[in-house]
Amino acid sequence: MEPITEHTGIGVPLRRSNVDTDQIIPAVYLKRVSRTGFEDGLFAAWRGDEQFVLNVEPFDRGTVLVAGPDFGTGSSREHAVWALMNYGFRVVISSRFADIFRGNAGKQGLVAAQCSPDDVELLWKILENEPGTTVTVDLAEKTVRAKDFSAPFEIDDYTRWRLMEGLDDIALTLRHADDIAEFERGRPAHKPVTLPAEQSQ
Amino acid sequence: MAEKRGRTLAEKVWDEHTVRRGEGAEPDVLFIDLHLVHEVTSPQAFDGLRLAGRQVRRPDLTIATEDHNVPTVDIELPIADPVSKTQVDTLRKNCEEFGVRLHPMGDAEQGIVHVIGPQLGLTQPGTTVVCGDSHTSTHGAFGAMAFGIGTSEVEHVLATQTLPLRPFKTMAINVEGTLRPGVTAKDIILAVIAKIGTGGGQGYVLEYRGSAIESLSMEARMTICNMSIEAGARAGMIAPDETTFEYLKGRPHAPQGAQWDEAVAAWRELRTDADAEFDAEVTIDADALTPYVTWGTNPGQGLPLGESVPDPEQLGDEGAKFAAEKALSYMDLEPGTPLREIAVDTVFLGSCTNGRIEDLRAAADVLRGKKVADSVRMLVVPGSMRVRKTAEEEGLDKVFLDAGAEWRQAGCSMCLGMNPDQLEPGERSASTSNRNFEGRQGKGGRTHLVSPLVAAATAVRGTLSSPEDL
Numbered sequence: 101m102e103p104i105t106e107h108t109g110i111g112v113p114l115r116r117s118n119v120d121t122d123q124i125i126p127a128v129y130l131k132r133v134s135r136t137g138f139e140d141g142l143f144a145a146w147r148g149d150e151q152f153v154l155n156v157e158p159f160d161r162g163t164v165l166v167a168g169p170d171f172g173t174g175s176s177r178e179h180a181v182w183a184l185m186n187y188g189f190r191v192v193i194s195s196r197f198a199d200i201f202r203g204n205a206g207k208q209g210l211v212a213a214q215c216s217p218d219d220v221e222l223l224w225k226i227l228e229n230e231p232g233t234t235v236t237v238d239l240a241e242k243t244v245r246a247k248d249f250s251a252p253f254e255i256d257d258y259t260r261w262r263l264m265e266g267l268d269d270i271a272l273t274l275r276h277a278d279d280i281a282e283f284e285r286g287r288p289a290h291k292p293v294t295l296p297a298e299q300s301q
Numbered sequence: 302m303a304e305k306r307g308r309t310l311a312e313k314v315w316d317e318h319t320v321r322r323g324e325g326a327e328p329d330v331l332f333i334d335l336h337l338v339h340e341v342t343s344p345q346a347f348d349g350l351r352l353a354g355r356q357v358r359r360p361d362l363t364i365a366t367e368d369h370n371v372p373t374v375d376i377e378l379p380i381a382d383p384v385s386k387t388q389v390d391t392l393r394k395n396c397e398e399f400g401v402r403l404h405p406m407g408d409a410e411q412g413i414v415h416v417i418g419p420q421l422g423l424t425q426p427g428t429t430v431v432c433g434d435s436h437t438s439t440h441g442a443f444g445a446m447a448f449g450i451g452t453s454e455v456e457h458v459l460a461t462q463t464l465p466l467r468p469f470k471t472m473a474i475n476v477e478g479t480l481r482p483g484v485t486a487k488d489i490i491l492a493v494i495a496k497i498g499t500g501g502g503q504g505y506v507l508e509y510r511g512s513a514i515e516s517l518s519m520e521a522r523m524t525i526c527n528m529s530i531e532a533g534a535r536a537g538m539i540a541p542d543e544t545t546f547e548y549l550k551g552r553p554h555a556p557q558g559a560q561w562d563e564a565v566a567a568w569r570e571l572r573t574d575a576d577a578e579f580d581a582e583v584t585i586d587a588d589a590l591t592p593y594v595t596w597g598t599n600p601g602q603g604l605p606l607g608e609s610v611p612d613p614e615q616l617g618d619e620g621a622k623f624a625a626e627k628a629l630s631y632m633d634l635e636p637g638t639p640l641r642e643i644a645v646d647t648v649f650l651g652s653c654t655n656g657r658i659e660d661l662r663a664a665a666d667v668l669r670g671k672k673v674a675d676s677v678r679m680l681v682v683p684g685s686m687r688v689r690k691t692a693e694e695e696g697l698d699k700v701f702l703d704a705g706a707e708w709r710q711a712g713c714s715m716c717l718g719m720n721p722d723q724l725e726p727g728e729r730s731a732s733t734s735n736r737n738f739e740g741r742q743g744k745g746g747r748t749h750l751v752s753p754l755v756a757a758a759t760a761v762r763g764t765l766s767s768p769e770d771l
Binding site: 117122 | 425437467556718719736745
């Protein structure tokens with residue numbers, strides 16, 4: 101994962117609440133076995149509408165998505181994060197994220213910045229009044245800035261640290277491999293195993 | 302320092318699986334007892350292992366099946382969609398390479414991942430269960446801590462058999478009273494989601510409790526826990542009891558002999574202590590519930606079947622009003638239309654929410670001796686091959702076929718339309734699945750979420766109905 105401490109890019113106002121992961125990328129686009137190429141499915145149902153924000157200059161070059169509450173609800177598909185990142189987004193701002201989406205974003209280096217509903221509304225107005233306005237998301241300061249607007253955002257400190265350091269979760273956990281092995285030795289014998297009995301001994 | 306108090310069920314299971322407590326902002330490291338794998342969210346995870354030169358740490362705690370993509374007709378033929386086929390083939394290769402047990406298409410134990418786990422007796426009280434699928438919450442019906450994860454986390458569990466996580470908050474959902482005839486677990490959960498909203502459960506584990514929950518079968522409890530994610534919750538749980546033990550006894554992977562007694566003794570401890578405190582509490586009156594259906598494009602947009610399509614103008618806040626307007630436009634519904642007058646084209650009975658044998662029995666009881674309306678196509682898709690076999694032994698397939706419904710092979714099917722089972726643009730369904738999102742069942746398709754009883758009655762009448770309308 102690439103470290104990220106600050107990002108500046110064109111803000112895209114997505115005035116919708118409950119943008120579930122089926123909207124971000126419909127199931128029929130989930131069939132690749134790679135992590136790339138999912139941008140073609142991003143918001144697929146809406147992309148056919150030429151008024152849709154990503155079909156409008158200069159928003160099509162946006163990298164900071166500003167969406168309504170309950171962004172990323174529904175299916176656990178990490179493809180939603182890949183699709184956003186494959187398209188070019190580096191940050192999503194919302195007043196409330198679904199838990200699984202937020203987790204997935206943090207693993208891949210997509211910043212999920214939670215702002216107050218009022219600040220999201222202000223950002224929408226700025227971006228709609230002056231299309232092409234850039235938004236800066238500063239992880240060190242935990243602030244979002246656009247022109248003379250500045251507001252704090254929330255992100256959990258551990259995810260923020262990992263994003264800023266560009267750290268791999270698995271490697272971090274494997275520092276505790278001894279603890280895992282010790283835990284496994286203490287597990288009760290009645291716990292289930294998936295292999296047929298003769299193979300699991 | 303907080304006073305020492307009792308613990309909730311969720312806290313007990315969490316504590317028992319904590320390999321290491323996080324310090325400061327660091328998450329805990331949680332051990333995972335059971336990892337369920339399917340073809341859609343795993344290929345990139347196995348690929349990640351390969352790139353890093355890592356192995357699957359515990360193949361004996363991992364099991365895979367093919368469900369999301371698989372066709373539900375002509376399963377003996379190669380999968381027609383080449384991209385679906387690639388995904389299924391990739392899973393087969395990965396399972397072979399990494400030593401993971403797989404129940405492929407055609408296998409007697411193949412089926413939807415959340416149907417086969419419990420059916421095999423792998424889902425047990427007090428375990429931690431994960432899968433790259435948000436409906437993993439289903440397994441919480443056994444008093445397991447079960448939740449959906451993304452593909453990076455799938456890779457993490459494959460490599461370490463753990464996950465780094467901050468503890469979840471806890472919410473009690475008290476459902477007291479007695480359900481009226483014709484009112485089911487699906488109606489309870491749709492009412493819960495309508496009450497707390499699609500974000501209401503965010504960050505929480507929901508514990509469903511109370512007399513109405515205790516009286517439910519395991520299958521009904523799974524329906525409720527399954528849709529916890531639709532309220533935004535990480536997981537849903539129900540404390541295990543005699544009903545749970547009875548369901549598990551004798552299943553292929555359930556403990557046997559002395560281990561069974563040891564397990565049951567441990568399982569009996571899995572209850573929220575009397576002096577435990579939840580972070581939030583919600584109460585639902587079971588006596589007052591009637592069949593619920595959704596009218597909008599998220600599972601929180603639901604109402605009792607006896608009501609009418611709401612008027613966005615009458616909805617409280619601006620956000621709800623705006624969302625309702627968008628939903629009604631997509632659903633092509635007029636405010637004030639009685640829900641019972643909404644005509645559907647398709648009825649889908651199946652999914653990890655309502656594709657179990659009890660669901661099929663309930664729908665068959667309504668359909669027996671009746672006909673699906675000429676204007677309606679009804680798909681019956683068992684949740685697993687074992688459910689299908691049991692249903693055929695009981696003659697339920699005949700009931701469905703005689704009524705004019707289609708009797709299919711097992712899979713996720715029209716719940717998400719990744720295989721050819723999809724709605725056409727503009728088509729309307731009554732569906733026993735879990736999501737009425739725009740385009741979920743096919744581009745431009747319109748979904749009303751319903752119970753199996755409502756699905757069956759709707760198939761007969763052609764408009765949203767409950768069995769009492771027949």
